[in-house]
Each structure stands twice: as structure tokens, then as C-alpha cells.
Amino acid sequence: xxxxxxxxxxxxxxxxxxxxxxxxxxxxxxxxxxxxxxxxxxxxxxxxxxxxxxxxxxxxxxxxxxxxxxxxxxxxxxxxxxxxxxxxxxxxxxxxxxxxxxxxxxxxxxxxxxxxxxxxxxxxxxxxxxxxxxxxxxxxxxxxxxxxxxxxxxxxxxxxxxxxxxxxxxxxxxxxxxxxxxxxxxxxxxxxxxxxxxxxxxxxxxxxxxxxxxxxxxxxxxxxxxxxxxxxxxxxxxxxxxxxxxxxxxxxxxxxxxxxxxxxxxxxxxxxxxxxxxxxxxxxxxxxxxxxxxxxxxxxxxxxxxxxxxxxxxxxxxxxxxxxxxxxxxxxxxxxxxxxxxxxxxxxxxxxxxxxxxxxxxxxxxxxxxxxxxxxxxxxxxxxxxxxxxxxxxxxxxxxxxxxxxxxxxxxxxxxxxxxxxxxxxxxxxxxxxxxx
Ligand SMILES: Cc1cc2nc3c(=O)[nH]c(=O)nc-3n(C[C@H](O)[C@H](O)[C@H](O)COP(=O)(O)OP(=O)(O)OC[C@H]3O[C@@H](n4cnc5c(N)ncnc54)[C@H](O)[C@@H]3O)c2cc1C
Numbered sequence: 001x002x003x004x005x006x007x008x009x010x011x012x013x014x015x016x017x018x019x020x021x022x023x024x025x026x027x028x029x030x031x032x033x034x035x036x037x038x039x040x041x042x043x044x045x046x047x048x049x050x051x052x053x054x055x056x057x058x059x060x061x062x063x064x065x066x067x068x069x070x071x072x073x074x075x076x077x078x079x080x081x082x083x084x085x086x087x088x089x090x091x092x093x094x095x096x097x098x099x100x101x102x103x104x105x106x107x108x109x110x111x112x113x114x115x116x117x118x119x120x121x122x123x124x125x126x127x128x129x130x131x132x133x134x135x136x137x138x139x140x141x142x143x144x145x146x147x148x149x150x151x152x153x154x155x156x157x158x159x160x161x162x163x164x165x166x167x168x169x170x171x172x173x174x175x176x177x178x179x180x181x182x183x184x185x186x187x188x189x190x191x192x193x194x195x196x197x198x199x200x201x202x203x204x205x206x207x208x209x210x211x212x213x214x215x216x217x218x219x220x221x222x223x224x225x226x227x228x229x230x231x232x233x234x235x236x237x238x239x240x241x242x243x244x245x246x247x248x249x250x251x252x253x254x255x256x257x258x259x260x261x262x263x264x265x266x267x268x269x270x271x272x273x274x275x276x277x278x279x280x281x282x283x284x285x286x287x288x289x290x291x292x293x294x295x296x297x298x299x300x301x302x303x304x305x306x307x308x309x310x311x312x313x314x315x316x317x318x319x320x321x322x323x324x325x326x327x328x329x330x331x332x333x334x335x336x337x338x339x340x341x342x343x344x345x346x347x348x349x350x351x352x353x354x355x356x357x358x359x360x361x362x363x364x365x366x367x368x369x370x371x372x373x374x375x376x377x378x379x380x381x382x383x384x385x386x387x388x389x390x391x392x393x394x395x396x397x398x399x400x401x402x403x404x405x406x407x408x409x410x411x412x413x414x415x416x417x418x419x420x421x422x423x424x425x426x427x428x429x430x431x432x433x434x435x436x437x
Contacts (some may be wrong), residue, residue, distance in 0.1 A: 001025045002171065003094045004086060006079070007032040007072070008105065008238075010098035010126060011057045012195045013064050015160035015241035018096040018123035019167065028168040029090055030065055032058060032074045033082055041354040042306070047362035049330025052181035053193040054364075057237045059178050060194025070167045071175040079108045084115055090171050093118055098238070099125035101279045102368040103286065126238050128157050128246055128273050141277050143292075143383030148274050149267070160244045188409075189224045189329040191233055191364065198234035202245060205229045206252050216261040219268075220335040222322070222406045228333060229265065232365035235272070242269060272370055278383075279369030286372045289353060291381025305348040309340075310358055312410070318397040319343045321410035328413055330364035335400055341378045342391040352379035 003025040010016050011032075022028045035046065035054075046054070062072040075082055086092060099122050100106070113120055124130060131138040133155055142148040191197065206212045211229075221227025234240035246269060253262050278292075285292040289299075308314050312323035322336040332340065337359070344350040356375040360366050373382065380388025401407055 001093050002027050002029070002091050003096065003168065004029045004031060004083075004090070004092045006083065006095060006097045007061065008097060008100050009236065010238040011061045012239050012241065013061075013068075013163035014195065015243060016098065016123075016163075016238075017161060018098050018121070019164050020161070021096050021121060021123065022168055023164075023166065025094070025168045027090075027171045028070065029086065029092065029171055029173070030070060030072045031083075031086060032061075032072060033079055034074065034076050036076065036078070040360075041351070041357035042303075043354075043357040043361040045361065047327065047330060048181070048183035049186065049328075050362055050364050050366060052183045052185065052364075053191070053233055053330060054237065055178055055181045056193030057239050058193075059180070060196065060239070062178060064163075064195070065167070068164070068167050069169055071170045072178075073173065073175055074178050080111050080115075083112055087116055087118065090173070095120045096123060097121075098123050099127075101125065101276045103279070103283045106280075106283075125276075126235065126242050127276055128152075128242055128269060129155060131277075138277065139281060141281055143278075144385070145271060145274050149270050152273070153266075153270060157243055157246050159247060160241045186329045188325070189230075189331050191224075191230065191331070193233070193237065193239065193364075195234070195239045198231070198240035201229070201231060201234070202240065202248060205231070206248050210256070212249065212252060212262050212265055213257060213259060214261055216264040219264070220333065220400060222325075222333050222336050222400055224329070224331055224333065230331070232367075233331065236363075236365040236367040236370075242272070245269060272367070275367075275369035275373035277369075278373055286368070286376070287353065289351060289381070291376045291379065292383055293381050295381050297379070297381060299351045300349050301351050301354075302349070306344070306350050306354050309344050309348060309350065309355070312413075314343065314348070316343055316347070316393050317404075317407045317411075318393065318401055321401075321407040324410040324413040326359070326362050328410075330362055332363075335396075337374065338378060338389065339391050339393065339396050339400075341375055342389060343393060345379050345388075346390040347393065352376070352381070 001024065003022045005018060005022065005028060007030060013019060058072065058074055065072050095118065129152060135151055185192065218227035224230045231240060231245060235242055246266060249262060249266050279286055282292045289297050309323065312320035314320055319340055322332055322340045326332045341355055344355040345352050352375045356372050359371055376382035377384055378389045
């Protein structure tokens with residue numbers, strides 16, 4: 001039995017149930033395919049920090065696998081072409097993967113299931129719950145967060161699994177080192193990829209500095225590390241299991257103290273969970289200009305305004321600082337994302353999908369459900385009956401950057417490379433354009 005595990009957003013050994021399914025195999029080929037996002041809404045490829053964080057995560061995974069006598073093969077190319085080739089070349093008899101919630105990932109899987117005549121086992125992804133845990137059918141998942149939260153927040157969450165002690169050996173093949181990123185970490189938020197760094201930050205935030213006890217008051221801080229947990233990059237790349245985070249919160253509450261802030265960190269994990277499962281159900285509607293609601297949304301889309309937003313060159317100093325922070329560090333706080341998104345949608349009358357695509361390119365914590373779902377909320381094309389969120393930018397600046405320190409910090413920063421492709425032939429895209437076209 002020659003097995004293959006296709007790593008995607010599960011770049012870890014701990015609490016990765018798919019890896020345990022190979023104990024009886026004669027060999028196991030561990031593969032990762034570099035993401036090659038298609039040009040979409042005038043963005044293409046991975047931003048410097050997203051590329052950097054991903055490569056660091058892969059290097060860390062490869063060395064963890066090597067410690068178990070295994071290895072990681074990192075290849076370029078689409079799964080539809082590369083995986084069938086590998087199956088033929090190595091005589092693979094079974095494939096495993098951890099469930100991903102993206103529409104395109106689901107389409108690739110459907111294709112492989114049709115094309116390959118071998119079993120493909122899909123294991124638990126990086127979620128708190130599985131569909132069978134829910135007190136409703138997945139198709140009937142509430143469209144709005146609060147009813148979803150009320151129905152799931154006291155469900156049992158499985159304890160994270162330890163990492164496997166044994167993995168079958170890799171087949172004889174060429175396993176290259178992962179080329180390092182051309183970009184270094186930015187000193188303003190030098191988060192390294194990989195499970196060890198994830199564990200250090202989790203330990204620091206919950207057990208060492210006990211910042212979790214003040215989280216509800218500090219979470220809107222615009223700089224990373226000072227306010228919120230900054231766990232999202234490791235969660236999104238699968239360096240860190242979300243069940244691990246939940247159980248560490250519960251242990252802290254049991255052994256030390258429980259207050260509104262400790263609960264609130266769990267509450268935010270439920271938002272992540274909500275967007276994850278909504279993405280599974282909403283399919284390609286996640287990428288439509290009219291969103292899941294299919295609303296008609298006219299935007300007098302002006303490419304130069306979008307370019308200025310991307311470059312941090314709008315008439316709103318706080319938005320400029322946030323956009324420069326995003327490009328430089330690959331991260332932006334939740335409040336920052338709301339302000340920047342609201343500016344593009346409501347002040348600049350931009351197409352929300354272009355903003356979401358720009359975030360997709362740069363965010364080191366890019367997660368398809370959370371990103372597109374949050375953008376839809378702000379644009380008012382999600383399920384939320386409240387119909388969009390417009391933030392008063394002046395008020396937000398007074399509230400979250402009263403002395404202008406954050407804004408000044410990013411004042412002189414200029415991106416080292418062009419921020420978007422300005423190809424007039426691509427403008428404008430239409431309602432029918434969608435990533436599944
Ligand atoms: C326009 C927009 C785009 C976004 N895109 C992404 C994205 O691509 N990837 C992503 O992980 N989050 C996204 N978010 C949600 C949120 O901004 C980030 O999860 C959060 O800022 C990450 O920082 P943190 O880890 O310090 O969060 P914390 O405040 O410490 O929260 C802990 C964890 O809860 C989850 N979480 C918190 N808030 C949200 C939320 N609103 N929606 C979903 N999950 C949440 C994250 O996993 C986060 O790591 C987006 C929000 C907006 C408004």
C-alpha cells in the first residue's frame with residue numbers, strides 16, 4: 001500500500017488526523033503544491049509577506065517530517081495535473097487530505113475523485129466542530145452569526161490529537177529543500193511561520209502574559225501583539241490547531257480565571273467557525289458582487305481610486321497607514337480591516353471583491369471564508385439583514401488612534417514593488433465574472 005498525503009492548509013503534525021490513517025501503509029509520499037492564485041480582480045500571485053510566511057511554514061513542516069524519517073515534496077502546478085502524475089509515477093494506492101472549505105478546493109477534489117480510481121479519504125479540517133456535531137443539517141446552517149453561536153457554543157470540542165509517533169517511510173524520490181522567500185520579516189510584526197512559533201505565541205498570550213484576561217478591551221488595538229492574539233496566520237496555514245487554542249482557553253479558565261475577555265477569545269473562534277462553514281455552503285456565491293444574497297450592486301468603479309487605496313494614498317490618513325501596514329507586514333487588525341474595507345466600499349464606491357482580492361494577496365492569515373465573508377458583511381451583500389457597515393472614518397481615527405501615533409508610524413513607508421497590475425483591458429469586470437468561470 002503506497003499512500004500520499006496532500007498537505008494544504010494543515011501544515012502541522014499535531015492534531016492532524018489524516019496523518020494517522022497511514023499507519024499500515026508501506027510508504028507515504030507527503031506533497032504540498034504551491035498556491036498559484038489566478039489573476040483575479042487585478043491582483044495576481046502572493047504578496048511578499050504571505051509568500052514569506054508560507055515558505056517558513058513549509059520549511060518547519062519539512063524539518064518536523066524529517067525528524068520522523070519522512071520528507072516533504074513541494075511542487076508547482078495545479079492539483080488536477082500534478083496529483084494524477086504522482087499517482088501514476090509512484091503507484092499510489094490511496095490519498096488523504098484534510099478538509100478545506102474553499103469552493104475551488106472542493107472543485108479540485110471533485111475532479112480528482114472522478115479522475116483517479118483510488119480511494120481519497122477526507123479528514124477533519126482545522127475546525128472546532130464537524131458537520132455531524134451540529135444540531136442542524138449543514139445546509140440549514142444559520143445565515144447570521146448570533147443564532148449560529150447560540151446553537152453551537154456549548155457543544156463539546158474534541159481534544160487535539162498528539163502528533164504521530166510513526167509515519168511510513170517516503171518512497172525513493174527527489175526531495176528538494178524549500179527555496180527561502182526573497183523577503184525578510186518586517187520588524188513591525190516579525191511573525192515566523194511554523195508550529196513552534198505558533199506554540200510560543202499561544203503560550204505567551206494565554207499563559208505567560210495572560211493578555212487573554214484583558215483581550216476584550218485591547219482587541220481593537222491597531223498594532224499586532226499589543227492587543228489581539230495574532231494567532232490568525234498560524235491558524236490559517238494550519239500551523240496551529242483551532243481545537244488546541246480552544247482547549248488552552250478552557251484550561252486557563254479552569255486553572256486560573258474566567259472572565260468576559262477569556263470568553264471573548266472563544267467567541268471570536270466561533271466567528272471563524274461560522275465563516276468556515278458558511279463558505280462550504282455558499283460555494284461560488286462567496287465571490288459574487290451581489291454576494292450570497294444575489295443583490296444588485298452598482299459601483300461606479302474607478303480604477304485609480306482602487307490603485308490609491310492599495311498604495312495607501314487616499315484622502316484618509318488612517319486608511320493609508322493601515323494599507324501600508326498590510327503590505328509591509330502581511331497583517332492588519334480586525335478593526336483596521338473593517339475601516340479599510342468600509343473606506344473602499346462606502347467612501348470610494350469600489351467593488352468589494354477587488355478589496356478582498358487585494359487582502360487575499362497580502363494577508364499572511366488569508367482564509368477564504370473569513371476574508372470574503374467579512375467583506376460581504378461590510379458591503380451588505382452577506383446574509384446579515386442589517387445591510388452593510390459604514391464606519392465613520394474620522395470617528396474611528398479619534399477613537400483608535402487619538403494621538404495619530406499609528407498613522408505617523410506608517411507615514412513614510414512606501415511599498416517596495418508595484419501593488420497592482422494596471423491593465424486597462426481588465427476593467428471593468430462584470431457581474432457575471434466569478435472565480436468559477
Ligand atoms: C475585511 C476583513 C477581512 C478579513 N480577512 C480575514 C482573513 O483572510 N483571515 C482571517 O483569519 N481573518 C480575517 N478577518 C477576521 C479578523 O480580522 C482576523 O481574524 C483577526 O484580525 C486576526 O487577528 P488576531 O489573530 O489577532 O485575532 P483575535 O482578535 O485574537 O481573534 C482570535 C481568532 O479568532 C478568529 N477571528 C477573530 N475575528 C474574526 C472575524 N471577524 N472573522 C473570522 N474570524 C475571526 C481568528 O481566527 C483569530 O485569529 C477579516 C476581517 C475583515 C473585517
